[in-house]
Amino acid sequence: MLRWESNNTLSSQERARLGAVPKVPRPWRRSKGEAKEEETESKLFLIANELLQTERAYVARLHLLDQVFCLRLTEEAERGSFPPEVIRNIFSNISSIYSFHCQFLLPDLESCICRWQEGPGLGKALLQYAPFLRMYADYVRNFDGAMELLKTWTERSSAFRSIINDVQSQEVCGRLTLQDHMLEPVQRVPRYEMLLKDYLKKLPEDHPDYQFSQKSLQVISMAATHSNSAIQKAESQKRQLEIYKMVGEEEVVNPTNQFLKEGRLRKLAARNTLAMERHLFMFSNFLLCCRPRFSLVGQRFTVRCKVDVDGMQVHQTTNEDHPYTFQVSGKERTLELQASCERDRDEWIKIIQDAIGEFQEKQETFRLAPKENASYKKVVLRSIPKTPFRLDFGGL
Structure with missing residues (x-):
């Protein structure tokens, strides 16, 4: 069963628990400066674990979007309360994104951490999956239209509105709205980019994982550019709606x-x-x-x-x-x-x-x-x- 976490960052207790890195010989270690290398290794381990922990929380939210919100609304649409294509257009390819993270990326990240004593390998683990992050392009392009549809049908259909309010009232939602949860996939790719940049800064250039990390970052950065643009646009539109309520100028x-x-x-x-x-x-x-x-x-x-x-x-x-x-x-x-x-x-x-x-x-x-x-x-x-x-x- 998926474990829900209320945020995407490690708590101080988790950091303390994960901070003890096994001190075993590494084939890439130099004979001098072992203390500094161990400190670097500890930082790399914490970054990789933060990525893993936030990935678990993210998969739980994808589960909420796909298997709770989307599924319940689809079932109601099949009863004729509103058109099924409305639900498909709102949630776009969220099912594919959920399957990818749940069945492939998350299990491999967990394996990567389990094999950490063999040497840091986060870049290599991400490289094979980085091209698949391009599937986010469809979700990001559809995001603005999805928000409009969500707003329209929440106002138009009582059945639609009732399901959303019911799910949002549950503890698993963490007091967040459906719109908040739908923004999370848009924010996720920039999160990978940020953590991988931090990982690469602390990784020695002669480390075997350095080249893999560089290549992963190149692909992920391209996907993150589209997501960042969508985030800025979504925040801008949200503020525009707030300003419209304050000034009453329709052109806003x-x-x-x-x-x-x-x-x-x-x-x-x-x-x-x-x-x-x-x-x-x-x-x-x-x-x-x-x-x-x-x-x-x-x-x-x-x-x-x-x-x-x-x-x-x-x-x-x-x-x-x-x-x-x-x-x-x-x-x-x-x-x-x-x-x-x-x-x-x-x-x-x-x-x-x-x-x-x-x-x-x-x-x-x-x-x-x-x-x-x-x-x-x-x-x-x-x-x-x-x-x-x-x-x-x-x-x-």
């Missing part, structure tokens, strides 16, 4: 819009030196300048002005009475803002400049696209033979 949750930065700044009045506290939200499509307002149901803001990125300009300004100022101007509005320090001001200017640059690149791409398509059509038309052809209707 537009799928083409991306949250970039927020913070408190002071807005300088145009005709006097008065500075007013404002809260700014920067998105890929626009900037919101807001004023905090009283609310009994959490933090809320009133939008005072909105500046679109289309036509936006930003530059540093000099103000004798107010240091660390910069100006954001749009087609209709101009804001002079004061940051709390030079670093904060520079960060805001860079974020806004990057947003403007990315927007302009997209606009240029759209502008050139029709011309490229027209050129392509001309090439295709020129390639069509001009030789007349004759229709043969046979005996009709």
